[in-house]
Amino acid sequence: MSPEELAQEINSVCQSLAEQVALGALTAEDIPAPERVAVMRPKDRAHGDWSTNIAMQLAKRAGMKPRELAQAIASELGSGHGIASVEVAGPGFINITLDAAASAAVVDTVLDEGVRYGTNDHLAGRTLNLEFVSANPTGPIHIGGTRWAAVGDSLARVLQANGAKVVREYYFNDHGEQINRFAKSLVAAAHGEPAPADGYKGAYIDEIARRVIDQAKADGVDILGLPRVDSGSNDEGEPLGEGDSAQREEFRKRAVPMMFAEIQESMKDFRVDFDVWFHENGLYEDGEVDRAFDVLRSKGDLFEKDGATWFASTKHGDDKDRVVIKSDGNYAYFAADIAYYYNKRHRKQDPADVAIYMLGADHHGYIGRMMAMCAAFGDQPGENMQILIGQMVNVMKDGKPVRMSKRAGNVVTIDDLVQAVGVDAARYSLARTDYNQSVDIDLDLLASHTNENPVYYVQYAHARSRNVDRNAAAAGVDAALADLGLLDSAAAETVLAQLALYPSVVQTAADQRAPHRLAHYLEDLAGAYHRWYNLERVVPMPLTDPESRRGGEGAAELEKAKNPEPALAAARLRLNDAVQQVIANGLGLLGVDAPEKM
Incomplete structure (x- = not known):
């Protein structure tokens, strides 16, 4: 029985008791829907398989003491199918123990549903635009952008597993x-020459410059022979920017597409496939800025002052109004933000119900103006627009931090990280920590094949389960003979409980925008599986243990653990395969491989 099924049972019991006026002043309308009934895993397994605090939630409205209300619910709940016992504990907790067959039923559910196990449709019908990475095309993607690539793509996969249509977008x-x-x-x-005071420097800038020169030479262009002073127009006769030159324009038009192509290739190699590659220039070229401004003007949210155009963002909760067109006639950077959000919400293909922005720590000050802009368009801040702020990544090597600065040129790039530890370890390590917290990436640990390496620990559980399958096939273990009710050991029950948790973890990870919860769950499941594997065999192995030969205390239990009867061996094989399926499903949502062998 899953926590969702148990929540449904608790809801049904409460509804029935309310109709019988057995819950004090409560009516059926007061009972929370099943998805709002909290069903939790007790910290101490001695307290049962599941626990709920529903009596404590409803006691005040019922006009009853929490324990009195809990006892009324527990009495009815104890007669439910698959429930072995129900006890009231503490101030009003209801602790529930399932019978072995009900607890083990999750194995059949996992194996029947396969890759669909854990998915749901509670976000069906909603289009979520998820914008992430969006690094400037001024060089390769550094480690901070790499974190967003791992977290963003994992979140997209989790949201899709909850039924949402997700548009992955790079700006x-x-x-x-x-x-x-x-x-x-x-x-x-x-x-x-030395880099400009406000410019970029370092080996990667030198490399890009050399590549541009080589590309131009191959095209028959002597790029270094072009004027370095303002020549008025480029080779198409179009005006150059202020203080620009033909040489700088040539570097710009060659280097920026070069960086676009590299970024796209790096994302593909990192298993991140974007649906939309959106160019900021398009907002101006296609009139998107003017369209968005027309809407704000019609609402009275743009005004003129000191020769500039301002957005009246204080009307919508910002701490000050914002310039959108400067007094010199040029657009302020915020103008593009306004147009881009309006575009996301009103584009012809896949308009966003929710626009999720994943921004770096240095963008925290943008939240107020962005939410004000959302409200000005008549949308709900925090609902139609959601902003996630990621914290810093610290890279460690040989116990020492690797100093990074894109402007200074000593960056650690996405390709550096993948080359050092591989895509699996890079993605997993960056997605497993809450993006609200800074994270230390230990290159030595992630390259190791030890249980201290979290991605290795989880992947090894999958590989181990596949090896069990191969051994079981060779030994002739027949899964059709399984009696899942025999999975009644403490170790097996812990694994079963973890399997039952998976669907709620997937939903919580989506609702809280927290894919790291999935990684933590997988580590808990892998730990439970490894412990069970070390205690109980699937493939029978005649005992040579001295304790068993002497027939001492515990010999029968040891015999059962190491040399199970066919029905138990088959049940363990199905449990093994259910763990294998859930680990593969979970790793898939993180964009990490589930290996056959290690």
């Missing part, structure tokens, strides 16, 4: 001052 900032600084830095590097 290219290819319009603005950072691109100008990038081009200036490349020109300086090409001439062996």
